[in-house]
Amino acid sequence: MATFKDFRNDVKPNWCPGCGDFSVQAAMQRAAANVGLEPQNLAVVSGIGCSGRISGYINSYGFHGIHGRSLPIAQGVKMANRDLTVIASGGDGDGYAIGMGHTIHAIRRNIDITYVVMDNQIYGLTKGQTSPRSAVGFKTKSTPMGSIEQSISPMEMALTVGATFVAQSFSTDLKDLTALIEAGINHKGFALINVFSPCVTYNKVNTYDWFKENLTKLSDVEGYDASNREMAMQTLMKHNGLVTGLIYQNNERPSYQELLTGYSEEPLVDSNLNLDQAHFDKLVAEFM
Amino acid sequence: MINQLSWKVGGQQGEGIESTGEIFAIALNRMGYYLYGYRHFSSRIKGGHTNNKIRVSTTEIRSISDDLDILVAFDQETIDVNYQELHSKGVILADSKFNPKKPEDTLASLYAVPFTEIATQLGTSLMKNMVAIGATSAVLDLDIQVFEVVVREIFGKKGDKVVAKNMEAIQAGFDYMKEQMEANVPTMVLEKADGKHRMYMIGNDAIALGALAAGCRFMAAYPITPASDIMEYLIKKLPALGGTVIQTEDEIAACTMTIGASYGGVRAITASSGPGLSLKMEAIGLAGITETPLVIVDTQRGGPSTGLPTKQEQSDLMAMIYGTHGEIPKIVMAPSTVQEAFYDTAEAFNLAEEYQCPVIVLSDLQLSLGKQTVEPLDVSKVEIRRGKLVTDELPEIENKGYFKRYEVTEDGVSPRTIPGMKNGIHHVTGVEHAETGKPSESAANRIAQMDKRFRKVESIRFNTPVYKNAPHEEADLLIVGFNSTRGAIEEAMIRLEKDGLKVNHAQIRLIHPFPTDEVLPLVRSAKKVIVVENNATGQLANIMKMNVGHAEKITKYLKYDGNPFLPHEVHSKCKELF
Ligand SMILES: Cc1ncc(C[n+]2csc(CCOP(=O)(O)OP(=O)(O)O)c2C)c(N)n1
Ligand code: SF4
Ligand SMILES: [Mg+2]
Numbered sequence: 001m002a003t004f005k006d007f008r009n010d011v012k013p014n015w016c017p018g019c020g021d022f023s024v025q026a027a028m029q030r031a032a033a034n035v036g037l038e039p040q041n042l043a044v045v046s047g048i049g050c051s052g053r054i055s056g057y058i059n060s061y062g063f064h065g066i067h068g069r070s071l072p073i074a075q076g077v078k079m080a081n082r083d084l085t086v087i088a089s090g091g092d093g094d095g096y097a098i099g100m101g102h103t104i105h106a107i108r109r110n111i112d113i114t115y116v117v118m119d120n121q122i123y124g125l126t127k128g129q130t131s132p133r134s135a136v137g138f139k140t141k142s143t144p145m146g147s148i149e150q151s152i153s154p155m156e157m158a159l160t161v162g163a164t165f166v167a168q169s170f171s172t173d174l175k176d177l178t179a180l181i182e183a184g185i186n187h188k189g190f191a192l193i194n195v196f197s198p199c200v201t202y203n204k205v206n207t208y209d210w211f212k213e214n215l216t217k218l219s220d221v222e223g224y225d226a227s228n229r230e231m232a233m234q235t236l237m238k239h240n241g242l243v244t245g246l247i248y249q250n251n252e253r254p255s256y257q258e259l260l261t262g263y264s265e266e267p268l269v270d271s272n273l274n275l276d277q278a279h280f281d282k283l284v285a286e287f288m
Numbered sequence: 289m290i291n292q293l294s295w296k297v298g299g300q301q302g303e304g305i306e307s308t309g310e311i312f313a314i315a316l317n318r319m320g321y322y323l324y325g326y327r328h329f330s331s332r333i334k335g336g337h338t339n340n341k342i343r344v345s346t347t348e349i350r351s352i353s354d355d356l357d358i359l360v361a362f363d364q365e366t367i368d369v370n371y372q373e374l375h376s377k378g379v380i381l382a383d384s385k386f387n388p389k390k391p392e393d394t395l396a397s398l399y400a401v402p403f404t405e406i407a408t409q410l411g412t413s414l415m416k417n418m419v420a421i422g423a424t425s426a427v428l429d430l431d432i433q434v435f436e437v438v439v440r441e442i443f444g445k446k447g448d449k450v451v452a453k454n455m456e457a458i459q460a461g462f463d464y465m466k467e468q469m470e471a472n473v474p475t476m477v478l479e480k481a482d483g484k485h486r487m488y489m490i491g492n493d494a495i496a497l498g499a500l501a502a503g504c505r506f507m508a509a510y511p512i513t514p515a516s517d518i519m520e521y522l523i524k525k526l527p528a529l530g531g532t533v534i535q536t537e538d539e540i541a542a543c544t545m546t547i548g549a550s551y552g553g554v555r556a557i558t559a560s561s562g563p564g565l566s567l568k569m570e571a572i573g574l575a576g577i578t579e580t581p582l583v584i585v586d587t588q589r590g591g592p593s594t595g596l597p598t599k600q601e602q603s604d605l606m607a608m609i610y611g612t613h614g615e616i617p618k619i620v621m622a623p624s625t626v627q628e629a630f631y632d633t634a635e636a637f638n639l640a641e642e643y644q645c646p647v648i649v650l651s652d653l654q655l656s657l658g659k660q661t662v663e664p665l666d667v668s669k670v671e672i673r674r675g676k677l678v679t680d681e682l683p684e685i686e687n688k689g690y691f692k693r694y695e696v697t698e699d700g701v702s703p704r705t706i707p708g709m710k711n712g713i714h715h716v717t718g719v720e721h722a723e724t725g726k727p728s729e730s731a732a733n734r735i736a737q738m739d740k741r742f743r744k745v746e747s748i749r750f751n752t753p754v755y756k757n758a759p760h761e762e763a764d765l766l767i768v769g770f771n772s773t774r775g776a777i778e779e780a781m782i783r784l785e786k787d788g789l790k791v792n793h794a795q796i797r798l799i800h801p802f803p804t805d806e807v808l809p810l811v812r813s814a815k816k817v818i819v820v821e822n823n824a825t826g827q828l829a830n831i832m833k834m835n836v837g838h839a840e841k842i843t844k845y846l847k848y849d850g851n852p853f854l855p856h857e858v859h860s861k862c863k864e865l866f
Contacts, residue, residue: 006688008688009688009690010687010688010689011726038710039713040707040708040709040710040711040712040713041707041708043552043707045548048718055715055717056715056717056726056727059688059713060713061707061708061713061714061716062715062716062717062725063548063551063578063716063717064715064716064717064718064719065544065547065574065718066544066570066571066574066718069540069541069544069571071541072508072536072540072541072542072544072545072548073544073545073547073548073551074548075534075545075548076506076508076544076545076546076547076548076549076550076551076552076556077548077549077551077552077707078548078552079506079532079534079545079548079549079552079554080506080548080549080550080551080552080553080554080556081552081553081554081706081707081708083708084552084707084708101537101538101541102537102540102541104537105536105537105541109534260527260532261527262526262527262528262530262531262532263527263530263531263532264505264530264531266530267708268505268506268530268531268549268552268554269552269553269554269706269708271503271505271529271530271531271554272503273502273503273555273672274503274672275500275501275503275529275667275670277667277668279528280500280501280667283497283500283525284487284497284664284665287487287488287489287493287662288318288485288486288487288488
């Protein structure tokens with residue numbers, strides 16, 4: 001059986017020292033080992049950003065695509081081979097700005113993949129512009145007078161578009177984060193995990209200390225029930241979205257693949273490509 | 289006796305114009321005639337003039353006819369818009385309900401037939417189309433029994449009574465018209481057809497069938513005219529093969545999802561028209577640099593932007609060849625008949641895997657939607673070649689090194705592993721990368737990888753990159769086209785030969801990489817060259833000048849009003865050159 005070390009490769013990440021993304025990488029590797037995967041059965045698909053580099057730092061099949069499109073690529077991979085474990089991953093700009101359309105529709109579609117967003121409330125790779133997660137008043141290179149746009153609450157958004165698995169974590173909580181990624185992988189459907197992953201270089205407001213001060217663990221919220229969507233919404237609103245843990249999980253709604261008529265039980269990639277003459281004749285007869 | 293007939297039915301969109309044409313065409317197709325149907329429609333669903341022009345022939349045809357024998361009109365607009373196509377012996381069969389008026393400047397005769405009234409008397413005005421088919425049959429002296437089977441197929445579900453009623457309506461239209469005709473209507477009697485059963489289909493059907501024949505199991509697409517039929521057909525047929533179609537949120541998702549599925553090892557396709565292709569451009573570059581096989585269909589329509597969304601145009605050529613930033617190897621093919629659309633689409637999957645690059649199957653609205661009789665397709669001719677896809681077990685790689693997915697090879701093609709394969713792990717990225725897929729910005733690596741990628745298509749093998757009908761060693765004229773212009777050019781060529789000119793014809797089927805070796809000798813041996821294309825700038829002509837030179841010989845014949853070329857237009861334009 002593979003251990004988390006088997007998911008390490010020899011590439012040295014080019015993240016800044018102290019970047020939150022290191023821990024997300026470690027959690028992903030541990031979760032993969034913990035759920036019993038072999039490296040060749042995991043595909044990590046990522047977007048463009050500092051965070052997007054993650055697929056190159058894990059010893060597994062990895063696809064570093066284009067900005068904002070990790071989700072459609074990842075869904076395509078999963079449809080091709082339902083036996084693979086597919087993790088999509090990227091930044092807050094990647095998933096909630098340029099790729100927001102895909103995020104919403106991937107949630108609605110509910111294909112069985114896990115999406116880990118490294119949320120640093122800023123654009124890291126392009127050197128510090130505002131992101132849809134930046135708070136009102138947040139000063140960046142592109143908002144020198146402070147952001148005047150409302151920030152997105154991805155967790156609330158997910159709940160309103162039919163999410164079946166919604167979780168949030170903080171990169172330093174390695175154990176909790178690992179457990180959530182494992183739960184996401186095991187969830188039969190689309191799992192969204194938003195991870196506060198501080199950018200130490202360009203975000204001097206939402207720092208490690210800031211998060212420590214402002215985050216509430218759902219395990220500390222008395223009577224919290226992650227199967228209750230209404231409670232999830234209320235709790236998020238009450239805490240301004242700053243909670244960590246499993247926010248909501250619906251185990252009743254089947255995944256896209258389960259609902260799909262005719263979809264092969266065997267991975268599609270194994271199907272015999274030859275169309276036999278009888279089948280072809282039947283198709284052709286319909287045009288006669 | 290005539291061996292060709294041109295029939296058009298027109299009215300308001302949503303009035304059942306299409307089904308009238310369908311019933312008429314299917315019945316005649318079954319008799320062994322060759323049909324060619326072209327619909328004129330607006331992008332509105334209800335209202336707006338629509339018509340369906342159907343040409344019937346005893347020999348194979350691939351073009352709309354120059355003129356019209358019979359016009360069936362359900363409103364005055366149909367007459368006003370179309371009467372000029374009627375020749376002097378043509379006939380207008382119009383519903384007496386709207387008091388049809390014949391324009392003064394036509395010699396064609398008009399018959400007011402109570403389509404609606406007869407239908408209403410028989411039960412419902414909806415059957416006015418059937419009455420019109422009956423009246424048409426009278427003019428053609430056609431046995432109306434040929435419609436029985438088709439009517440049963442369409443209305444059988446509603447019960448025998450409905451079938452009988454509809455047949456009664458056809459009979460009534462026939463009887464009424466026969467009575468009118470006694471005196472002076474010229475009957476147009478078609479020569480007997482060969483009775484063979486052939487398919488009657490649109491190009492999009494053939495494209496979808498080609499995908500199935502090639503083992504395609506996944507499609508991701510976003511609806512758009514004139515491409516949607518491909519996805520709608522595959523949605524119906526893929527589940528029986530275990531596969532599926534996902535209607536995505538946009539074309540960016542459609543293209544990247546297709547790339548994901550293809551990277552996952554499944555034969556996958558996406559199809560769209562110009563606006564969708566514009567959105568796919570960044571992803572096409574991703575497939576190029578990551579060397580992921582990708583099959584895309586572009587059914588061209590009038591551009592730019594929303595342009596003429598339901599009209600014919602061939603203006604995406606340059607965008608398909610050069611579209612995406614940066615430089616990638618790419619293959620662009622352009623089938624010119626429905627049959628070629630089938631075989632070429634199937635072959636696109638082979639080329640995509642063999643050369644590990646995007647392959648664009650270019651079509652146009654006329655080819656994609658023109659419904660026609662098609663000679664049998666042979667599925668056993670479809671090969672499945674997967675290139676350097678690794679199938680054997682791989683040796684252990686030491687120290688968790690990566691598989692050399694981008695190994696620099698002589699032919700530029702590297703072995704390809706897919707997720708799930710043991711010891712095949714590698715990285716894929718749109719960033720320039722080394723042989724293992726790991727990012728690399730070194731100058732030497734950049735050159736090695738760029739050269740490797742471009743080496744791939746140098747050797748591309750494509751069965752028939754140019755369809756040639758070149759009977760003359762030395763020709764007065766070479767006519768060149770691509771996609772659906774083939775039919776009009778073929779007919780023009782016959783007429784030009786009759787005029788005494790020596791004419792060769794080349795229809796370019798592989799647009800990129802351009803088949804210079806095949807085209808150059810034809811250009812050399814012709815005194816003049818005319819490139820016939822549905823766009824305003826002469827994109828194919830320009831590509832030819834770039835690749836084969838001889839700019840001084842090349843004349844452009846361009847049409848960009850949204851309508852396909854007619855044979856007589858090509859004929860007279862060519863004659864002007866001499
Ligand atoms: C189509 C496109 N537009 C813009 C860019 C430039 N770009 C690269 S990453 C990025 C934003 C990165 O922010 P985020 O997704 O939050 O990732 P982070 O770097 O913060 O991890 C942008 C705008 C691009 N690569 N592609
Ligand atoms: S810029 Fe910010 S997000 Fe990017 S690597 Fe450095 S710390 Fe991480
Ligand atoms: Mg960010």
